[in-house]
Amino acid sequence: MTLEISRLLELTTWRVFDVADDGRVLAGCDESGSVQLVELAEGGCTELTALAGAVVGRYLPGERAVVVQHDSDGDERGQLSLLRLDDRRSRPAPLSELEPLVRDSEHVHRLLDVLPGRIVYATNRRNGVDFDVVIRSVTTGEEHVVHDGGGMVAEVAISPDSRFAAITVPATKPLSDQVLVADTMPETGADQLRELTDRDLAARHLHPGWQPGGLVVTTDAGRDRTGVARLDPRTGGHHWLVTSDEHDLSGRLSPNGRTLLVLTAVDGAHRAALHEAATGEHVVDIALPSGGWCGYPLPEPVWSPDSRFAALSFSSPSTPGDVLLVDTATGTCTPLTSSAAQLAEETLVEPTVHRVPARDGEQIPCFRYAPAAPDGSAVLLIHGGPESQSVRSFHPLVQAMVSRGHTVLVPNVRGSTGYGKRWYSADDARNRLESVQDLADLHRWLPSVGLDPSRAALWGGSYGGYMVLAGLAFQPELWAAGVDVVGISSLVTFLENTAPYRRAHREREYGSLIADADFLREASPLNRASAIAAPLFVLHGANDPRVPLTEAEQIVEAVRANGVAYEFHVYPDEGHGLAKRANRLDAYPKALAFLSRHLG
Template sequence: MLLTTLFSLPTAMALDVADDGRLLVLYDGTGTRQINEVAPDGTWRALTDLGDTCRGAQFVPGSSQVIVEHDAGGNERGQLSLLDLKDAGLPVLAPLVHDAEYIHHLVAVRAGRVLYTTNRRNGVDFDLIAHDLATGSESVLYDSGGWVMAVDPSPDDKWVVLSKASSPANSMQLLLLDTSSRAITELTAEDAQNDQGPVAWLPDSSAFLVSGDAGRDRKALRRYDVADGTWSDFLADDARDLAGWPAPDGQHLLVAVLDDGEVSLALHHLEDGSLIAPLGLPTGGCAALMIATPNPVWSPDGSFAAITYNSPVTPPTVFRFVPGGELTAIRPPEMPDVPAELRYPESMRVPSFDGEQVPVFVFRPTSTELGSTVVHVHGGPEGAALRMWNPIVAALAGDGHTVVVPNVRGSAGYGKRWYSLDDRELRLDSVKDLAAINAWLPTIGADSSRAALWGGSYGGYMVLAGVAFQPDLWAAGVDLVGMASLVTFLENTSDYRRAMREREYGYLATDREFLESASPLSRVDDIRAPLFVIHGANDPRVPLSEAEQITDALTKRGVPCRLLVYPDEGHGLAKLTNRLDAYPQAFSFLREHLA
C-alpha cells in the first residue's frame, strides 16, 4: 500500500553543528524521532533510542556532551537530559532538568550552561532560566510573565531577545533583556499586531535581524541596532515574506523567500544584503519553514550551513551547503527510493463568498481516478499549507482522490491582512471558504457531491464545522485531534495554552455566546456525514474529551462514526506503529463513503 510505503520513508532534520563539523540530526528511521550524530565523513551514529519522540538537541561547546529535550507519550512536557558522547555504543541519558508536571524547553546551549524556558512557577507563564552544568545551580533571567515562545541570546551573551505572545492574535512582542542588569526593553508594543520571527544575531552582537510585518502586510527582514535602539528595513519585498540567518564569519547571509507555499533559499552578502546566488535546491519545495523549526543552522566558523529541505516529492533531507562550493545531501545509511508516481500540486485560487480569493494546491490523482475529492485543511489556525512532504496527501492522491489543500483565511504566508480575516467574531468566515471550495470543485472536473473533509487540530475543528454548518455539502469527514466545542476546548486545554488561544478565538468571560455559536457541537443535530475521529489520550492542547463528546452525540443519533484513541500519543500521531494502524483505517473509511 502506498500509504505504508510513504510513512515508512525516513526523514531527517538538522538541529545543530559542532565546532569540528559534526551534526545533530532528528531522524525517525526507527519509527520515532531520535537524535543521531553525523560525522564529517558521513558516518551516522544513533544517540537516543527512547520509546517516545525526541523534541530537540544541542551540542555543549568545548565538551563531549549533548543536551536533549524529550517528552513522554506526546504530552509535550519537555524534560532536559544530558548524554556524553564518550560513552561507548548508545550513550546513557542522565537527567538534567526533570519535573514531569511542567514544560522545560531547550532554547540555547553555551559552554558550561544551558538556557531553557519553563512554566513550573505557576503552570501558565514561561520563565527563562540559566542552568550551570558544573554546579547544577540555576538563575532566573526573566520571570515577568507571558508565554515566551522563543529565546535568542547574542553571541557575546550580553543580550537576549525574548519573543513573547502578545494580546492581538497571531502577534509577537519582542523584548530585549540585558543579562547583567536584568533590565528589559520593549522593542515592539504589546498591543501591536505584529507577527515576528525568527530572530538572528549578527556575529559581533551589535544588531540582530528579524522577520517581521510591523507596519506592513508582508514580513520584511528588519534590523535592530542595539547601540542606538533603532529599527531599519534590511531587505523587503511587498509581495513575499522574507527571513534571514547571518553566518558567524560575518561574510554571508542566507535569505529565505516564502512565495505561495514555496520557500527558496539564496546566499547574500551580509554587509549590504546584495544577492550572491540561489542555493540550487530543487524548486517547488521548502528549504526553510520560517513559521516553525527547523531552519538553516550555520557551523560555528561559518564554513558551511546544514539545511533541511523537503517538498511534496522529497522527504525532509539534510543538505550541507558550502558558500561558493558544493551542496551535498546527507543521507541516512538506509534510504529507500521515493515512489516515482508522486507529483507536485497545481496552485489555484477559489473565489469565496465575499470576493476574496482562497489559495489552494490541487493534487491530481496518481492512480485510477475515483472522481472523489478530499479537502485537506491545515492546523493552526495561524499555520499554513506549504509545499512540503505530506504522506497523507500523497497517499490520498495515490488512492485515486483529487486532493485540495487550501490556505483558508486566517492562514499565514499570504500577508497580515489575510491571516487576520478569521479573528474572533470572523471565525465562521473561514468555514464559509470551505463551502466556496465545494462549489468550485466542478470547475476542476471534481464531483462536489463526493467530497470529504480531512484535518488535524484546528483543521479538525474545520472538518467538524464543515459537516455541522454545511451538512448538505460534505459526504464524510476525518477529524484528527480537533475541537468540537470552542467553549469546552478553552475550559479544558492546558492553562498556558488557554492564555494564548483566547486571543484568537474569543474570551470565555466575555465571548461565551459567540464561542458556543461557532462550535460544531452546537449544531451536532444537523450533522449527517459519517465521521472518523483520531485522538491521542495525552493531548495537552485539545483534550480527548473533545473527540469523545462529538462521537458520543453522533452515536446517539445513529450517524456513522468511529473514534480511535491512542494511549501513548498526544496532539497527533508521532509513532509509526500508530500511524500505520490509524491511517489505513481512515483511508478505507473514505473509500467506503465516497464510493
C-alpha cells in the first residue's frame, strides 16, 4: 500500500517542554500546523497558544504561568513573553494576549532557565554577535548580567542557592565545550567568573546540574565515549559516576541533586534508567515503549522542580511522537499521548541496523528501511549538523519513500555523534571530504543488498544538503538525483554570510576563512558545480539565518548553466527548514514526485 505523504505529514505529534510538581506537562503539539503549547493533565489536553509560527516554553516555578519563546517566520530572533494560565480560558492565546518580557525583534533572545519569579536568558543585543547571560525579574523587569565574556552560550544551570551559574560555552576545539562558573553576587569579593575546564580541552561538557558535591555534567574528557561525571567546583577535576566503554551515555541531574536520569545511546535509540547521583549506582530501568527513546531532534528530558517526575519525548519509526511521564519513586512510565493510534490502517517499516565497510577499514553505521516489494532504487538520507546523528525515530518522508518502492538508507557518516569522540572528530576541518567519501562507500555497498547503483539518489537538509551537493559535484558518476533542503553550496560564502553570531562558532568545525580559505574553496560543491549532471531539487526558506538563501540561489544558477534538470522552491515565511505544515504539504509531494521521475 502506498502511503500518501500528505496523510503522514498531517499526523499530530507531541513533544515535552516542561513538567510541574503536580504532574501537569507543558508540551508542544503540531495539530494546528505548527508547534504550539498545550498542557497535558489527567483531564486531557488544553491548548495554550495560537501563534503564527512554532513556539517553545517553560513553566514559571511556583506560578500558573508559562514563559513562551517565539520568533517571526523562522528568523530565529527569539522573543520572550509570559502567558498567565487561567483555568477559565476557553481558547488558546494569540500573540496579542501574551505579556511582553523581552521584546527586541532586531536581536536574538533564547530562554535558558526558569527560577521562581525570574528567567535566565541569552541575548546578543549588546553588539549583535556575542551572547550575554541575563537574569531578569518577571515582576519588576530588573536585570542582572552574569556573563558577558563574548561568543555563544549553550546551557546555564543556576545553583540551588542562586549564588552561582554554571555556563557552557564553545571551546576552541570542534564540538567541545568549556564550563565557566559565574558568581551572581560578585560584590562579596569572589571572582565573578572562573574557568572550570580548559578552553583548549577537546571534550564535550553537556547538561550541567548542581549537587552538594559539585557540578554534574555529561562529558568525554579523557575518554572516547561520553559518560556522567562530577566536576570539583574548585579544581575542575573529574570523578566518574556512570560510564560505558561501548556506548555514549548522557545524564540529567534532578533539581534536588539526588537522582540521575541516564540515557544510553544504542545505534540511534536510547535506553533510560535512574541512578543514585551521589554514587552513580543503578536504581531502576525505565520501561519505555518498544523501539527505544530517541532524543534528536526532539527536546531534552525535563524534571519537575520537586524531582518527583521526569518527562520524556518519545518517538520510534512507527510512533510519530508522544510524551511520557516517569514517576521517579517507582520508575513507572506512563504515556500521556498516543500518536500511533492515528495509524490504525497503515503499516510502517522498522529499519535494520548495518555496518557498511569503508575504503579504509572503518565501518559506517547505517539504518536500512526496506520496502516489502523493493524496485531496486535507493535514497540516501543524510542528517544535518554535522555534529548530530540520524536516529530511529518517525520520519514521514522515509515511510513515504519506502511505500513507493525506494529502499532508504540512513547513515551516520564520519562526523556523526552517538558513536564516540573518534568518529565525530573524523571529518573536522581539512578532513571534511572524508565524510563525502563515505557516500561513495555506501554507494559501493548497494549491490550487496540487492539495489541498483545506477538508481541511487541523495537527500539531505542543512549540512546534509551540503553532503547532497558535494556528492553530486565530487562523485557525478554515482548519483541519479539529489534533493537539497536549506543546504550549503560554498563553505566560503556560507561562513561569510551566515549570521555574525554563528560565524566563529562554525569556523571551529569547518575551518577558518583566514587560515583555511584554500581548502574551504576546494571542498565547496559550488567550485565543482560544472561537473553536476544529476537532476537537482532545491528547497529553501527565505528567512534562513543559518544557511542564507544565497547558498541555494548560487547553486541553482550554476546547474542551470549546465543544462541540468532542476526545481527550485523558496518559502517566504520559513527559516532554516520547513516548520509550517502547509509549506511541507506543498514542498514534499513535489520532491517525492521529482525522485520518482528520475529514479524510474
